[in-house]
Amino acid sequence: MVRYEPANSFETPRFSGVRTFMRLPSTQDLQNAEAAIVGAPFDTGASFRAGARFGPEGIRSVSHLLRPYNPSQDVSIFEHLSVIDYGDVPVVPGFIEESYEKISSGLEEVHRAGVVPIVLGGDHSIALPELRAAAAVHGPLALVQFDSHADTWDAYFGKKYNHGTVFRRAVEEGLLDPSRSIQVGMRGSLYDAGDLGASRELGFELLTTDEVREIGVRETVERVRGRVGDAKAYVSFDVDFLDPAFAPGTGTPEVGGFTGREAQEFVRGLAGVDLVGCDVVEVYPQYDGPGQVTSLLAANVAYEMLTLISLRKKGSDG
Amino acid sequence: MVRYEPANSFETPRFSGVRTFMRLPSTQDLQNAEAAIVGAPFDTGASFRAGARFGPEGIRSVSHLLRPYNPSQDVSIFEHLSVIDYGDVPVVPGFIEESYEKISSGLEEVHRAGVVPIVLGGDHSIALPELRAAAAVHGPLALVQFDSHADTWDAYFGKKYNHGTVFRRAVEEGLLDPSRSIQVGMRGSLYDAGDLGASRELGFELLTTDEVREIGVRETVERVRGRVGDAKAYVSFDVDFLDPAFAPGTGTPEVGGFTGREAQEFVRGLAGVDLVGCDVVEVYPQYDGPGQVTSLLAANVAYEMLTLISLRKKGSDG
Amino acid sequence: MVRYEPANSFETPRFSGVRTFMRLPSTQDLQNAEAAIVGAPFDTGASFRAGARFGPEGIRSVSHLLRPYNPSQDVSIFEHLSVIDYGDVPVVPGFIEESYEKISSGLEEVHRAGVVPIVLGGDHSIALPELRAAAAVHGPLALVQFDSHADTWDAYFGKKYNHGTVFRRAVEEGLLDPSRSIQVGMRGSLYDAGDLGASRELGFELLTTDEVREIGVRETVERVRGRVGDAKAYVSFDVDFLDPAFAPGTGTPEVGGFTGREAQEFVRGLAGVDLVGCDVVEVYPQYDGPGQVTSLLAANVAYEMLTLISLRKKGSDG
Amino acid sequence: MVRYEPANSFETPRFSGVRTFMRLPSTQDLQNAEAAIVGAPFDTGASFRAGARFGPEGIRSVSHLLRPYNPSQDVSIFEHLSVIDYGDVPVVPGFIEESYEKISSGLEEVHRAGVVPIVLGGDHSIALPELRAAAAVHGPLALVQFDSHADTWDAYFGKKYNHGTVFRRAVEEGLLDPSRSIQVGMRGSLYDAGDLGASRELGFELLTTDEVREIGVRETVERVRGRVGDAKAYVSFDVDFLDPAFAPGTGTPEVGGFTGREAQEFVRGLAGVDLVGCDVVEVYPQYDGPGQVTSLLAANVAYEMLTLISLRKKGSDG
Amino acid sequence: MVRYEPANSFETPRFSGVRTFMRLPSTQDLQNAEAAIVGAPFDTGASFRAGARFGPEGIRSVSHLLRPYNPSQDVSIFEHLSVIDYGDVPVVPGFIEESYEKISSGLEEVHRAGVVPIVLGGDHSIALPELRAAAAVHGPLALVQFDSHADTWDAYFGKKYNHGTVFRRAVEEGLLDPSRSIQVGMRGSLYDAGDLGASRELGFELLTTDEVREIGVRETVERVRGRVGDAKAYVSFDVDFLDPAFAPGTGTPEVGGFTGREAQEFVRGLAGVDLVGCDVVEVYPQYDGPGQVTSLLAANVAYEMLTLISLRKKGSDG
Amino acid sequence: MVRYEPANSFETPRFSGVRTFMRLPSTQDLQNAEAAIVGAPFDTGASFRAGARFGPEGIRSVSHLLRPYNPSQDVSIFEHLSVIDYGDVPVVPGFIEESYEKISSGLEEVHRAGVVPIVLGGDHSIALPELRAAAAVHGPLALVQFDSHADTWDAYFGKKYNHGTVFRRAVEEGLLDPSRSIQVGMRGSLYDAGDLGASRELGFELLTTDEVREIGVRETVERVRGRVGDAKAYVSFDVDFLDPAFAPGTGTPEVGGFTGREAQEFVRGLAGVDLVGCDVVEVYPQYDGPGQVTSLLAANVAYEMLTLISLRKKGSDG
Secondary structure (H helix, E strand, O other): OOOOOOOOOOOOOOOOOOOOHHHOOEOOOHHHOOEEEEEEOOOOOOOOOOOHHHHHHHHHHHHOOOOOEEOOOOEEHHHHOOEEEEEEOOOOOOEHHHHHHHHHHHHHHHHHOOOEEEEEEOOHHHHHHHHHHHHHHHOOEEEEEEOOOOOOOOOEOOEOOOOOOHHHHHHHOOOEOHHHOEEEEEOOOEOOOOHHHHHHHOOOEEEEHHHHHHHOHHHHHHHHHHHHOOOEEEEEEEHHHEOOOOOOOOOOOOOOOEOHHHHHHHHHOOOOOEEEEEEEEOOOHHHOOOOOHHHHHHHHHHHHHHHHHHHHHHHHHO | OOOOOOOOOOOOOOOOOOEOHHHOOEOOOHHHOOEEEEEEOOOOOOOOOOOHHHHHHHHHHHHOOOOOEEOOOOEEHHHHOOEEEEEEOOOOOOEHHHHHHHHHHHHHHHHHOOOEEEEEEOOHHHHHHHHHHHHHHHOOEEEEEEOOOOOOOOOEOOEOOOOOOHHHHHHHOOOEOHHHOEEEEEOOOEOOOOHHHHHHHOOOEEEEHHHHHHHOHHHHHHHHHHHHOOOEEEEEEEHHHEOOOOOOOOOOOOOOOEOHHHHHHHHHOOOOOEEEEEEEEOOOHHHOOOOOHHHHHHHHHHHHHHHHHHHHHHHHHO | OOOOOOOOOOOOOOOOOOEOHHHOOEOOOHHHOOEEEEEEOOOOOOOOOOOHHHHHHHHHHHHOOOOOEEOOOOEEHHHHOOEEEEEEOOOOOOEHHHHHHHHHHHHHHHHHOOOEEEEEEOOHHHHHHHHHHHHHHHOOEEEEEEOOOOOOOOOEOOEOOOOOOHHHHHHHOOOEOHHHOEEEEEOOOEOOOOHHHHHHHOOOEEEEHHHHHHHOHHHHHHHHHHHHOOOEEEEEEEHHHEOOOOOOOOOOOOOOOEOHHHHHHHHHOOOOOEEEEEEEEOOOHHHOOOOOHHHHHHHHHHHHHHHHHHHHHHHHHO | OOOOOOOOOOOOOOOOOOEOHHHOOEOOOHHHOOEEEEEEOOOOOOOOOOOHHHHHHHHHHHHOOOOOEEOOOOEEHHHHOOEEEEEEOOOOOOEHHHHHHHHHHHHHHHHHOOOEEEEEEOOHHHHHHHHHHHHHHHOOEEEEEEOOOOOOOOOEOOEOOOOOOHHHHHHHOOOEOHHHOEEEEEOOOEOOOOHHHHHHHOOOEEEEHHHHHHHOHHHHHHHHHHHHOOOEEEEEEEHHHEOOOOOOOOOOOOOOOEOHHHHHHHHHOOOOOEEEEEEEEOOOHHHOOOOOHHHHHHHHHHHHHHHHHHHHHHHHHO | OOOOOOOOOOOOOOOOOOOOHHHOOEOOOHHHOOEEEEEEOOOOOOOOOOOHHHHHHHHHHHHOOOOOEEOOOOEEHHHHOOEEEEEEOOOOOOEHHHHHHHHHHHHHHHHHOOOEEEEEEOOHHHHHHHHHHHHHHHOOEEEEEEOOOOOOOOOEOOEOOOOOOHHHHHHHOOOEOHHHOEEEEEOOOEOOOOHHHHHHHHOOEEEEHHHHHHHOHHHHHHHHHHHHOOOEEEEEEEHHHEOOOOOOOOOOOOOOOEOHHHHHHHHHOOOOOEEEEEEEEOOOHHHOOOOOHHHHHHHHHHHHHHHHHHHHHHHHHO | OOOOOOOOOOOOOOOOOOEOHHHOOEOOOHHHOOEEEEEEOOOOOOOOOOOHHHHHHHHHHHHOOOOOEEOOOOEEHHHHOOEEEEEEOOOOOOEHHHHHHHHHHHHHHHHHOOOEEEEEEOOHHHHHHHHHHHHHHHOOEEEEEEOOOOOOOOOEOOEOOOOOOHHHHHHHOOOEOHHHOEEEEEOOOEOOOOHHHHHHHHOOEEEEHHHHHHHOHHHHHHHHHHHHOOOEEEEEEEHHHEOOOOOOOOOOOOOOOEOHHHHHHHHHOOOOOEEEEEEEEOOOHHHOOOOOHHHHHHHHHHHHHHHHHHHHHHHHHO
């Protein structure tokens, strides 16, 4: 079996070559992969700013900074895991339902091959076809969502599908097991006093930023791990979970969020969870400054997700 | 009758106040208006870059630089014309057909009141509902289109409605009189040798940038005037008609275009035409630099259009 | 009585319409308002960077992201409060004293109508005419100032009026009750060892950033509340109170400041205070990145101020 | 006598060293200089955008690209001319009349030493103290003004001194000989039909951009040379003379202007004129993109002015 | 034989997928290719600005806008030509001579396979290893250089290899036939009166921008064609040939240059020339604005070069 | 003896004058100086982004915001210390070893005059010639390095000298006393599990960011002070020690870093240490946003270093 890994940065500089994630091979050879970076450049579901279609490009660009050994988790990712950059799933800009079908069938193929996708968004509306694909193969999933918004509104402008309604739809379609699912980080102004209650009515556990600040990051991580247990899990990471100082390049930023280090701690805290898929979404490169801090942060979140998958492989290898 | 005009810039500075076009009153009082600036912040129809939803904001912001007397046409616009900033017509982001209905019915109300709309886009897909509204009141129209693309492709991704197909649809729906219509400025790479022929098959006259460069700007203006004659006309101005140096903030820029001064000459050349409506589209502020040259250029195009309407009023007043 | 509130974002998208604060009505109908957003686009008093004249535009632009329910304070702002966007008070760029007169008389009208102004600056020199207007109606006020600079220098270049001398002038003119006033957050390099002592000599309590870090945010909030008591209060919030990572778009940034969340906590901590007016100043959009984090932060501060006013109304309604 | 010239770029790279104009010595030794670069970082007179106070810094920064031999004029500038970077004259931000006094007395010292100043603005309001200083030494001057605005309005907001009124004031004060003076390039919207007539009433010749386009650049240059003749001349170059594509970083840009090459041709065409002083004004670096094209253009204009002075020296040396 | 061509933009949107040039396959299969895009991300040879190492990424990113049919030359490029994106040749940042060896040997392989490389720079110092590779296979070449600088200085800081000396070295090494070579577009300030004479002494024909303006673009094209004749030719296109308004994102911009349309005309004018290799260099994305006009222009130049190769294939096919 | 100090900001505004650090005199008069700001605009050693050659310009530009009294350390810096802006040491862009010689000999002159240099980088590769110069005068030094990378790799692309290998080289050359040296803040992905062990094998103490977070900032400061003791010390501060939100404008940013305030605390904690030289490196202005937060932070770090030197002088004066 071929093992796919990044190009060697002691031989060619990191700024060189076609921009794939971490300089991984650009291939659709699912047979020889265990995890796959998959772009979903869709942004028709966004309610305020536009441009998440360029999110995968932005993340891939700056991901060339990443190196293969993760010291905080003590693992050389690619020693245990063969990873490819699968390219992007097809989308139809301007047409949500058609895009959902294409994204979903594209990702289902990945899951069926036994490969764990790390999806680069795109606006958060892509989480629905992601979950359709994952649940088709794995059954209802435990959701771990890091986000400043619950995204469980019912509709915008009378429309059911967009980046603010996606997790309500997922529950309605039976893709999630709400009793094993948790939403973390909600904050910012709302339309109505009942907005967050909606999530709880759907069966989710929900921890607002105010609540996380009360109990602390470590305790929150414990809550997440306890909630998920040994269920098959899907992690969805919206970069507006972070404070706008750390992730300005996003679609609906909310003041008062988390730091980059806290984001790392939350994802690292999921070590051991049975991750069948994940995403990092809502990166809008045109709103990022020249320092590309949002794309860099998203690349690091994807990197920590890859680490989780590698760690679990390492454990089962051992 | 109330006459609406901009705030006086010798009393309050131009950088002050809520951003309406040229500091005009923000009102929907169509009874006392003769022309209206109307935003159409829709960008779901865009095929490459995203963000034209912020076009109306960008144009309004920098339009505060404009003053009421146009020396090149020798007219004090608001002495002859009452103008309002009508605000934006409603749109449903992510849903083209619903947005078309809302844009069309919003604009039809303007036309029915005898008010000439100057529409600020938005991506070029809004031209279809614009023309539906105008034709519903005025019948089939002569189109004058300044653009680097003919926008007469049949479909993208199997979809009929987007910013590249809009004028084919308009002909199919009988909104235009192709024999009085002309498209000016096409250039740049195409999908197929037959792409521009499609426009001619629909009955349009079409002058590519190469052809305009051969015959010159003045002769082109004569061709346009001759083609339109005394028909009721609709002018659609896509800022990618300009060279990217003059209008970088657009969705599908094409190298080798026109200068800002040439853009002014083309619009000024339409003096006397029976203009029932017009637009300036495809402004993407996030792709404009800090100097806002694209928005400024679009504001000037809208200003020259207002001038045309005022000139005609002045003529009929006299 | 008319109740003014923002446009409904389930009907028209938040990115649409002329940019007023939170999509509030643009009107000067003080009779039917209880609070008013008022721009003061003045920047002639700035000593380093320039451009705060565009602060009100920047804040209004991104304020469209804000929604009407504040979950951290559990209040639907507009259920208890009628709010308008009053536009900008007139200024005379380049002339401080004339501008002071215009700003002051403009705001006094607002106060006399019993409406609480939330002023969007502008450089901090506008605090003097703000306080003249407020004190003319309400008498000497308790000042709560969040800022990295005390702004109590005596003069720059032999000149008495600018953004670094404004609170010394206010005390000299009897507009403040220093014994109920407090300045919070001073830090950064100074001209002289005695610079901060000047504030204390004027009678203010002053807590430097170093001191706040020692006692903590909660204790600081208690100190502020204790100092102000039940006096009529004016809150002045300079965005350079924040660290440059959180508010880069300001005139004289100082390293080592507060986070966005801390800013929210400080303002929220003023619940119950008898607020007769307030401002958020020193936003320079040209120095903000494309993510507009400074404007967003200022919009959120203004939003928390509106919340305070609504909460107090709700209390008195109840 | 010491001859001042730029650092040698074959010895140290052009990107190194403290940013003086062209890497000239930073000194106030007027005795050994024949021409001097002088910054006037004043922007209190600006009516729309702000920030020209950083114009001198921006121009100096990118002027390091310039090399000592001008092939279009065939002269090695510093073989014939000793040039210094004199630094900036003092200003009092926020106070026009005080600043005028300081700028004027600062520059008069330069003129009295027989040194030709090339002033880097600053907004155009600085032209008045420049002319006061020059006329005090040389008597009434022939003005050659390249600009999109005539700057002969009478007042803004009832105020006599700002960047839109400066040449009217100069005539009123007897600093200019209007019969030898010419304004070139006026265009863009105006407040009133009579705005440009005002210049002609003051005695200036005025050629609008429309007129220059009719007669051509070469003929225009001849007109300028004919008008000035052998009078002592002052050249004032406002970068908004250029089209916004070539100079976006300015305060009141006007669409439809000149190219960079045309700007060079206009200044080069003044070879032989008896230049006693000159300026390049209205550079606003915050509105320039990262490519710094406006500052680069202004640096080149200053360079062509230096060339003129050197050429004349060369002629008289020869 | 496989024919490589871009992904179909009617099936997947142009903004999707890993960024290769024009969405061509990323492969090193030289056997089935006739032309190859090759990045050379080297910038150690730059004398002023830095960052051309990101040039290939910038050009590839925006090249997704390009479509396969070139109407100005009436050719569907990929009907006649199989093209790949070969990726980047290896470089050693910080070490010029080692990089030269790697670039040269990487490109020689391409030439030996009978594939025409279109090299994306990188600073202009890469032209030397490009020419070494080409001449090793094809013998001494006719050079057509579009550039504002002749790049025939002897040394900087005592060093022989950098982006200002490269064509002198190429002549010294016998890689070029100067009698068939021509340099076009030189302008801007120089170190010494003899700088351009150096090129002529080396045997090159050289046309400055001033000279091109005198004789016109069409006559210049004829001169180039006449000079090259039927020799094997190498075209090197430095984007600083363009005016900074059209190409701000470059290392040593020179005011007064050519427009984007003129750049197209120059390259199109080479139809029929026996092109064995070519490059487009000196793109610095960090100095380009958000509209990416420099990268877009460079992508269009590369596209016109591909067109030339396809046209010649089409001719020989036919 | 002359005492050099900044220009008085109550007489001329801080935004005026040629950009030297803090408006200090630009002079090379080492006889009358005790500390000197020295730029080292070298970036040939950078492995990912490029452009640190403009770091000294960026830092000097925004350093004009700094005032002479440091309240956190209670010292008026220039009452005890005469400081100059020495300009930049010569470099040879593109040639590391030649540059090392020039930087080293340039700085050795400073040390020999008994002046403490505060070096503004430049990429981190300049630390080697800095240490060569310092050790030549002072013998082996205690290194205090704040950085996210240890920079003790052996080679990149087979090359020994670049910004990732510099401290290994310094130990090999005997310039440091590892037993008194400490590296603080390492974090981020690595190439190999042994990367950080390499530092410890060289004899350095190394505290990762994870470790600092465990023990806290104050305890870390104590560890540093304990390690250095009374040895002659060199402090090297790489701005990527900070989180990218606080310092986006750097070459190899690492998520999860320190805040600006923490950076201040670390440097302030070195009060009393026998500092013989120091630097702040890896500022890339083109990657900083318009708010210049990275340059501002670096200027503040240099300011705190100046404070340390002044404090020690004040102590010995007293």
